[in-house]
Amino acid sequence: MTTTLAPTLSARLSLTPKTTLAGLLDGAWWPHSRDLAAELPPLVDALERRYGRITRVTVNPTHWPVVPHKVAFPGHTVHVGWFTEQDPDKMILLSYSVGRCDLLVIPPETEPAAAARLMTAAAVPGSVLAAGVLMSDEAATGRRMRDARSSEDAWETDGGASPPPLRHPIVGARMIAMPGIPRR
Numbered sequence: 001m002t003t004t005l006a007p008t009l010s011a012r013l014s015l016t017p018k019t020t021l022a023g024l025l026d027g028a029w030w031p032h033s034r035d036l037a038a039e040l041p042p043l044v045d046a047l048e049r050r051y052g053r054i055t056r057v058t059v060n061p062t063h064w065p066v067v068p069h070k071v072a073f074p075g076h077t078v079h080v081g082w083f084t085e086q087d088p089d090k091m092i093l094l095s096y097s098v099g100r101c102d103l104l105v106i107p108p109e110t111e112p113a114a115a116a117r118l119m120t121a122a123a124v125p126g127s128v129l130a131a132g133v134l135m136s137d138e139a140a141t142g143r144r145m146r147d148a149r150s151s152e153d154a155w156e157t158d159g160g161a162s163p164p165p166l167r168h169p170i171v172g173a174r175m176i177a178m179p180g181i182p183r184r
């Protein structure tokens with residue numbers, strides 16, 4: 001009997017470029033689900049290339065239905081802790097070699113355009129915007145975009161759009177031939 005493992009998804013991750021500018025966040029992570037035990041392996045795998053062996057992860061349990069105590073990786077175990085005082089939109093990862101990595105956690109149900117904006121904003125070197133601020137700013141941006149679309153829709157349905165061009169001349173209108181343009 002053979003066991004087939006489901007293919008693991010790659011981590012959707014955006015990290016700040018290596019620079020001397022220190023910011024509040026080191027990047028952003030957009031998980032595929034709220035299953036932390038399934039989502040951590042690809043994230044840790046991607047981060048260990050840059051930060052060395054990840055040993056601990058802390059989250060706020062607000063957005064995670066189950067927070068496992070440990071997640072096994074090839075050759076080591078990552079200990080997972082939770083703190084209600086921690087920003088619910090942030091994850092902290094600790095490694096032996098580099099120290100700490102703070103990531104904005106983008107909710108899995110976020111629309112791709114909004115997630116792209118958040119991933120870009122969180123990876124700006126030297127940014128002083130906290131995870132919660134980025135999320136509230138994006139929520140405001142989303143509201144403004146929805147309002148603009150609904151205003152445009154109202155403009156189109158309330159007679160604000162120009163009428164379609166007439167296909168046939170109006171009866172009784174006088175047609176004047178323009179020089180150099182053949183008449184139909």
